[in-house]
Amino acid sequence: MAVLIVLMQVTSPLAQESAPAWHSDDWVNAKARAAYFHVSVKGLLADGKPEQREGKAFAVGPNLLVTSQHLVGEASDWAPATGFAKEVSRALHAVQRSITLQRAGGAPTKIENPHVLADTDLTGDVAGISLHSLTLDSRFRLSMCDIVAGRKYASIMTSAETPSDPTSIEQPLLVELNAVGYQPAKYGPLYVFDLLDNPRFNGEPDGHDGSPILDEDGSVVAVVSAVTAGTGGNGYKILATPVQPQFPSAAALLARAPDVTAGADGGLKCSLSETVKRINDQVSAHAVWTLRLDREADGRPNDEILIRYESVADEPNIDTIKVGFDFYGKQRKEAPIRRLTYPDTTINEIALTRSEPFSNREFPTSEIVLEGKRQVETLLNEKKEGGYVDYVEVRVYETHLIDGRTLTKETVLDFKWKQP
Structure with missing residues (x-):
């Protein structure tokens, strides 16, 4: 069965939200309001009979939705549109069908006679559903990971x-599922999930199709194709089209949506490109740290020291660091060198911000040396037992x-406290 790309105009704005953990009610409500749609399809079938279908869709790109193919149908399912010049109708593949989208809290948007393009690369x-005039700030990430x-x-x-009612989009519900596997004798290439018990779920066969099925981090692993009777919770099975392997060219959909941001709100999880990017990110994040300081005439360090890094990243890529430090030396002349203790150790962890300009890869601090002079050296001198600071870690x-x-x-660095 061919996958269809439905071209349409939608002009309603979309607010950007910052989503908490995907399994929380707040996240579900916010995501459903921003990136989850009810889809109503109405038209005249090729045999002349009127047809109306209801389901759901969800955003995967800045102007791209995904839904169930059987909701929008193939071009051959519908009667040809009338009122166009022959050459225009031929170019548009125009059919007698309209699609209405509705988002929670928004007004329905009806698109008459949308242009449907079949894409035989996707099965x-x-x-x-391509939304040319809308930029979606929130979207779901597709996953190419295997369903386990x-x-x-x-x-x-x-x-x-009534899940098939367009106003049902105002009542989003997160239902938990247990992955069962394939049962080709009954359900062909559809993946079977058991619905875990949820008294709020209405198992009507129409209205849920096109909803996203999510993994542990909220990425979409499958698209709901049908709700049917079964032995799961509430007696329902959810049949779904997996993104992988039944949707092997999912990247082709995203290629139609410009400016897709990789990461939690875009891109393809478990794809080869994501793996390569992750490796590159890990390499570029690797830093080699060094420490530089100047000294006073008596060999003790000047107050400011510079903690510097080098990495393979073309541009500086570290914003802040957290640093811990300890002083090592002798409490008295005859004692071994060990970590020195002093009354106030609350300052021995600090956060440092990169120095300006941004092209620098240095983090300056005077707190470490000042702490050694203010407390450690002062305490040792007061004891008059020959103790001293040997080095700083x-x-x-x-x-x-x-x-x-x-x-x-x-990364552990150290420097001598005093040099002759």
Whole structure:
């Protein structure tokens, strides 16, 4: 079955939201309001009979939705449109069908006689809906990861009494699913999920199709194709078209949506390009740290020291670091060298921000040396037992990259407190 790309105009704005954890009610409500749609398809079939279909769709790109293919149908399902010049009708593949989209909190938008393009590269019960005049700030990420039998998944559907009613989009519901596997004798290439018990779920066969099925981090692994009776919770099975392997060319859909941002809100999870990017990111995030300081006439360090890094990244890519430090030496002349203790150790962890200009890869600090002079040296001198600071250990234990990631690999540096 061919996948269809439906071209249409939608002009309603979309607010950008910052989503919390995907399994929370707040996230579900916000995501459903921003990136989950009810789809109404109405038209005249090729045999002359009127037809109306209801289901759902969800955003995967800035102007691209995904839904079930059987909702929008193939061009051959519908009667040809009238009122066009022959050459125009031939170019548009125009058919007698309109599509209405409705989002929670928004007015329905009706698109008369949308232009439908068949894409034979994509297989399965999925279709793309291209929204040329709308930029979606929130979207779901598609996953090319395998669905694992026995693992828990979830789907955003609706708790409305009539799922096929367009107003059902106002009542999003997260339902938990258990992945069962394929049962080709009964369901062909559709993947079977058992619905775990949820008293709010209405298992009407119409109205849920086109909803996303999500993995543990909220990425879409499959598209709901049907709700049918079964032995799962509430007695329902969810049949779905997997993104992988039944949807092997999902990238072709995203290629039609410009400016898709990779990451949690875009791109393709488990794709080769994502793997290559992750490796490159890990390499570019690797930093080699050094420490530089100047000294006073008596060999003690000047107050400011510079913690510097080098990496393969073309531009500086570290914004802040967290640093711990300890002083090592002798409490008295006859004692071994060990970590020195002093009354106030609350300052021995600090956060440092890169120095300006941004092209620098240095993090300056005077707190480490000042702490040694203010407390450690002062205490040792007051005891008059011949104790002294031998060296300072500096640990870069947390690195915050400018892309928002945090790395926890620890690097230990040290410098002599006094040189002759």
